[in-house]
Amino acid sequence: xxxxxxxxxxxxxxxxxxxxxxxxxxxxxxxxxxxxxxxxxxxxxxxxxxxxxxxxxxxxxxxxxxxxxxxxxxxxxxxxxxxxxxxxxxxxxxxxxxxxxxxxxxxxxxx
Amino acid sequence: xxxxxxxxxxxxxxxxxxxxxxxxxxxxxxxxxxxxxxxxxxxxxxxxxxxxxxxxxxxxxxxxxxxxxxxxxxxxxxxxxxxxxxxxxxxxxxxxxxxxxxxxxxxxxxxxxxxxxx
Numbered sequence: 001x002x003x004x005x006x007x008x009x010x011x012x013x014x015x016x017x018x019x020x021x022x023x024x025x026x027x028x029x030x031x032x033x034x035x036x037x038x039x040x041x042x043x044x045x046x047x048x049x050x051x052x053x054x055x056x057x058x059x060x061x062x063x064x065x066x067x068x069x070x071x072x073x074x075x076x077x078x079x080x081x082x083x084x085x086x087x088x089x090x091x092x093x094x095x096x097x098x099x100x101x102x103x104x105x106x107x108x109x110x111x
Numbered sequence: 112x113x114x115x116x117x118x119x120x121x122x123x124x125x126x127x128x129x130x131x132x133x134x135x136x137x138x139x140x141x142x143x144x145x146x147x148x149x150x151x152x153x154x155x156x157x158x159x160x161x162x163x164x165x166x167x168x169x170x171x172x173x174x175x176x177x178x179x180x181x182x183x184x185x186x187x188x189x190x191x192x193x194x195x196x197x198x199x200x201x202x203x204x205x206x207x208x209x210x211x212x213x214x215x216x217x218x219x220x221x222x223x224x225x226x227x228x229x
Binding site: 032034041042043044046049051089093095096097098099100101102103104 | 143145153154155156157160202204206208216217218220221222223225
């Protein structure tokens, strides 16, 4: 089955700096890669996603890149703000089947 | 649109009792719903895939007789934790895909249910 690895487990940056979180996946058939932000005790919130036929996607301060050959994808957050502090999860899925999550990255943005 | 609800949001029970958690898609139909468990400071672990009108598919290591799943309609799936024990205490989250979404990419998550077994 699919195995998703995520790094780093914790990340601390100064406000205004960029943050990068990386994930790798094992199943080359995976075709959908979402990123979720989760605050304590709440549901995961989709922040950006990418399909396997696209190499990069951007939404304001957030971007995701996908390298299908290497089977890895990354989340980039620019101009970080304290409200970006949360746990971020990557995931990989073979649509419309189940989704596997990475272990999570706790991002702390220091004012 | 694409709202998923869960009930209850929080439950505390005694060891040995059974607890039922409901997951509803409020404004869309979902032939497939997914149940996850999340322990503190850990990731979401898929427990089972709930299929409307058929048996659920359980992940390896998840006891199907302990975690009973019923998906009786296109908008409701239930997870029953039978004979709950303290080690079952966790955050249980369901999700569903919206069939109206042409390629069914996004999964919509419920708000979660915090189960505490004393």
